[in-house]
Amino acid sequence: MRSIRRRDFLRLLGLGSLAMGGMGRSMAQAIHEGSKVVDAITASSRGAAAFIRDGKVIQPEREIRLFRETDVLVVGGGTAGVVAALAARRAGARVTLVERYGCLGGLWTAGLVLIVLATHVRSSAGHTKMVRGIGDEILARIDQCKHGAIDYGPDSTHDATTDPEVTKYILAAMLREAGVDIVLHGWVTNAIMADNAIQGVLFESKSGCLAVQAKVVVDASGDGDVLDAAGAESVPHVHRIGLVHRLGGVPATGDAKGLNLGGATPVPGVRWVNMQGPQGDCLDIETLTAVELDAREAIWKRLKEIQERPGYENVFLLDVASQLGVRASRTLVGATELTLADWENQREYPDVVGLGGSYDFLRDRCCPIPYGSLLPQRVDNLLATGRCVAADNKMLNYTRLIAPCMLTGHAAGAAAALAARNGCSPRQVDTTALRALLIEQGAYLG
Amino acid sequence: MIAPRRRNLGRLLVLAALAGIVAFLPARALSLAIPALSPFVAVSTLLATRRIGWFTLCALPVLILAYRRRRAFCLHLCPMGLVLDTCGRLRRRKVGAAYARVPAFGYWAALFTIGGALVACPLLLTLDPTGILAGALGGAQPPLSPGRLAYAGGFAALVALSMAFPALWCRRLCPLGGAQDVLADVRASLSRRPERKCAPLERRGVARRVFLGLGIGATASGLGVSVPAGDVGGMPLRPPGAIDAPFLKALCLRCGHCVNTCPTGIIRPSASLSDPAGLLTPILDFSQGHCLDSCNRCGLGCPSGAITGLSLERKNAAVIGLAAIDQNACLLREGKECVACITTCERQAVEEVFSQESYELRVTMNESRCNGCGACVRACPGHAITVKAARP
Numbered sequence: 001m002r003s004i005r006r007r008d009f010l011r012l013l014g015l016g017s018l019a020m021g022g023m024g025r026s027m028a029q030a031i032h033e034g035s036k037v038v039d040a041i042t043a044s045s046r047g048a049a050a051f052i053r054d055g056k057v058i059q060p061e062r063e064i065r066l067f068r069e070t071d072v073l074v075v076g077g078g079t080a081g082v083v084a085a086l087a088a089r090r091a092g093a094r095v096t097l098v099e100r101y102g103c104l105g106g107l108w109t110a111g112l113v114l115i116v117l118a119t120h121v122r123s124s125a126g127h128t129k130m131v132r133g134i135g136d137e138i139l140a141r142i143d144q145c146k147h148g149a150i151d152y153g154p155d156s157t158h159d160a161t162t163d164p165e166v167t168k169y170i171l172a173a174m175l176r177e178a179g180v181d182i183v184l185h186g187w188v189t190n191a192i193m194a195d196n197a198i199q200g201v202l203f204e205s206k207s208g209c210l211a212v213q214a215k216v217v218v219d220a221s222g223d224g225d226v227l228d229a230a231g232a233e234s235v236p237h238v239h240r241i242g243l244v245h246r247l248g249g250v251p252a253t254g255d256a257k258g259l260n261l262g263g264a265t266p267v268p269g270v271r272w273v274n275m276q277g278p279q280g281d282c283l284d285i286e287t288l289t290a291v292e293l294d295a296r297e298a299i300w301k302r303l304k305e306i307q308e309r310p311g312y313e314n315v316f317l318l319d320v321a322s323q324l325g326v327r328a329s330r331t332l333v334g335a336t337e338l339t340l341a342d343w344e345n346q347r348e349y350p351d352v353v354g355l356g357g358s359y360d361f362l363r364d365r366c367c368p369i370p371y372g373s374l375l376p377q378r379v380d381n382l383l384a385t386g387r388c389v390a391a392d393n394k395m396l397n398y399t400r401l402i403a404p405c406m407l408t409g410h411a412a413g414a415a416a417a418l419a420a421r422n423g424c425s426p427r428q429v430d431t432t433a434l435r436a437l438l439i440e441q442g443a444y445l446g
Numbered sequence: 447m448i449a450p451r452r453r454n455l456g457r458l459l460v461l462a463a464l465a466g467i468v469a470f471l472p473a474r475a476l477s478l479a480i481p482a483l484s485p486f487v488a489v490s491t492l493l494a495t496r497r498i499g500w501f502t503l504c505a506l507p508v509l510i511l512a513y514r515r516r517r518a519f520c521l522h523l524c525p526m527g528l529v530l531d532t533c534g535r536l537r538r539r540k541v542g543a544a545y546a547r548v549p550a551f552g553y554w555a556a557l558f559t560i561g562g563a564l565v566a567c568p569l570l571l572t573l574d575p576t577g578i579l580a581g582a583l584g585g586a587q588p589p590l591s592p593g594r595l596a597y598a599g600g601f602a603a604l605v606a607l608s609m610a611f612p613a614l615w616c617r618r619l620c621p622l623g624g625a626q627d628v629l630a631d632v633r634a635s636l637s638r639r640p641e642r643k644c645a646p647l648e649r650r651g652v653a654r655r656v657f658l659g660l661g662i663g664a665t666a667s668g669l670g671v672s673v674p675a676g677d678v679g680g681m682p683l684r685p686p687g688a689i690d691a692p693f694l695k696a697l698c699l700r701c702g703h704c705v706n707t708c709p710t711g712i713i714r715p716s717a718s719l720s721d722p723a724g725l726l727t728p729i730l731d732f733s734q735g736h737c738l739d740s741c742n743r744c745g746l747g748c749p750s751g752a753i754t755g756l757s758l759e760r761k762n763a764a765v766i767g768l769a770a771i772d773q774n775a776c777l778l779r780e781g782k783e784c785v786a787c788i789t790t791c792e793r794q795a796v797e798e799v800f801s802q803e804s805y806e807l808r809v810t811m812n813e814s815r816c817n818g819c820g821a822c823v824r825a826c827p828g829h830a831i832t833v834k835a836a837r838p
Contacts, residue, residue: 113783115783117783240798240800240807260779260780260781262780262781263781273781274781274782274783275781275805276778276781276798276800276806276807277800277805277807278800278802278807279798279800294802294805295805297805298804298805301805340789360784360785360786360789360825360827361785361786361789361790361825394789397785397789401783
């Protein structure tokens with residue numbers, strides 16, 4: 001019986017015993033399914049239990065089960081990861097995507113950050129759509145669903161807001177249609193390296209620790225977890241950590257002065273409320289735990305204030321994001337760094353792989369994103385995408401937005417497919433061919 | 447003697463050359479060069495600011511010349527005089543020396559102003575013709591704007607005056623001319639030899655007149671600037687390095703140099719009728735831009751020192767005002783994902799302050815870092831930031 005074994009193990013561990021050290025659980029064993037005893041379908045790959053030696057917890061050396069072998073491995077199923085997986089798969093590569101939660105979309109869905117910022121260049125001269133290709137295809141499909149999106153379409157002067165459930169559904173559907181191998185509930189923990197080249201990753205799961213071998217790895221983890229594991233240089237950041245929530249039953253009119261009722265969503269009466277939150281190290285588990293707990297308390301406190309306002313008695317808390325709103329944690333030290341000064345000076349790049357829309361501090365014109373911002377300086381077979389691309393502490397407030405993530409995701413996926421196809425490292429990918437592939441896939445490059 | 451006809455030809459040539467210079471030189475070069483000639487401006491500025499700038503040195507030869515010969519500047523150098531004299535001659539019917547009955551206002555104005563300069567407030571310095579001409583030349587350069595054209599107002603008034611009463615301005619009203627008369631009188635009174643040419647005022651009692659004029663000027667100006675300032679926060683913003691408002695209003699020539707030279711166009715001539723003394727003095731408007739860290743032109747080129755010429759480093763440290771954030775208009779309050787001010791500020795003066803109690807984040811301005819450059823004003827999409835004057 002599993003529970004007894006675990007208890008035994010814990011007791012032994014407490015005594016500092018080494019007795020469990022050699023015990024492996026690689027054999028299939030009987031488990032309960034309802035009232036029936038069946039053979040376990042999958043063997044656990046947890047390895048031998050750890051033990052304590054000289055007061056230090058030691059994990060014994062072990063073999064990790066090779067779970068998948070693929071061309072392109074995308075780590076993280078957020079906006080950038082999903083777009084990267086779609087781009088690579090459509091370019092003909094075999095693609096595996098590993099996501100730590102049970103749904104796709106990352107901060108866009110599980111994080112409840114529902115507004116897709118910076119899709120257009122908006123100026124007094126008009127609105128020009130910058131995010132086309134796969135990113136826009138996703139938005140268009142979400143918009144086709146009932147209560148899927150608001151403010152989407154050629155007449156809109158605002159960035160679109162989508163429904164998180166519709167978004168999760170559409171992202172999964174598109175990945176499955178394309179034939180991407182999706183692995184959910186897998187938390188990537190380490191890299192498989194051969195000198196300076198990454199060969200794959202390890203991830204933890206209910207099935208234990210598993211390995212995926214790949215020709216090219218795309219780090220769409222947001223936190224640059226793979227970059228760090230692979231030894232690629234990155235910059236740590238401290239930024240605000242928030243926790244978004246949604247309110248239901250919000251009346252359309254009323255005196256809401258002083259109340260933060262957030263922004264409209266496609267579902268009537270439902271609004272999403274952003275939170276700025278305290279600054280903290282998003283890679284520190286104690287910080288994350290404290291913010292998660294404090295923020296939930298703060299949300300309930302604010303809800304009470306709203307419910308005390310006449311007319312708003314029936315407002316209820318629909319849900320709190322299952323994912324903390326981490327804004328910045330690590331950014332890559334890349335071949336090219338996006339900086340605000342370069343944007344202001346209208347620096348031109350030879351390897352532009354995306355043109356982002358305008359934003360608060362990038363007004364009236366687009367933001368070119370060079371391929372170099374996805375490339376690590378030393379490590380081969382690895383690409384960064386999404387929030388962790390190379391950007392200075394000002395520009396990361398742009399690259400972390402959903403629309404730029406779509407662009408860097410598209411570029412990373414297409415580049416990874418080309419590298420896998422040609423058997424070269426991403427840094428050797430011909431940018432002319434990459435740009436041609438992106439344009440073929442509908443991207444707008446000017 | 448040169449024949450009158452040939453003299454007229456020469457005059458036309460000089461005027462044509464002047465027009466050519468106006469057409470081809472950048473506005474700021476003109477508004478720099480012309481007031482630099484005026485010894486009246488140089489002396490007033492020197493006394494008022496107690497600083498020796500390159501303008502002071504430029505005017506020194508002219509000062510010596512005017513000391514050596516009465517009204518040497520008027521006779522040989524004054525471009526305004528040439529223009530006005532020509533205007534006077536355009537009249538068909540000669541009016542004769544109508545100005546002769548008018549008292550020597552310019553003489554007293556010069557003494558009054560220099561007296562005021564002793565208490566840092568040269569009240570009538572604005573009447574200096576080089577400043578008026580520089581304003582007209584700079585203001586007439588493209589791109590034209592009502593504000594810049596306003597600087598040509600003084601010029602237009604003088605032209606009209608000279609058409610109606612030829613030579614009245616130059617002989618009786620001009621303080622620059624008056625200042626030269628004072629200078630010549632002083633020289634004559636110091637000299638043992640009686641002066642051959644007749645003075646407009648009698649030689650005797652020069653010292654008395656000078657002390658009387660200076661004294662009245664200093665007293666009146668001193669009383670004028672001692673009026674306490676009102677609410678500082680509501681006062682207009684001035685360019686970095688500008689001297690305090692009451693003195694600036696006196697010292698500013700209204701030549702428009704700072705307005706013309708500012709690369710971002712944030713310096714505007716004041717058009718506030720509620721402050722007539724401050725009309726056409728430089729004020730800042732951040733709606734179209736902000737004060738660049740890479741620029742210190744307005745101070746370096748100011749001919750009167752109303753805006754102190756500062757090195758870039760010192761100019762950037764000079765406080766224009768303090769930015770204030772209206773928390774109710776701040777987009778963060780609505781939960782918007784905005785970092786515009788934080789990203790824009792080059793001094794890291796915008797700080798994020800998180801309250802664990804209310805679990806809310808606010809952006810606040812670090813007053814010791816903010817110099818009021820206004821970069822955040824235009825950056826703020828919520829229009830929540832204004833820069834308020836920190837001093838009169």
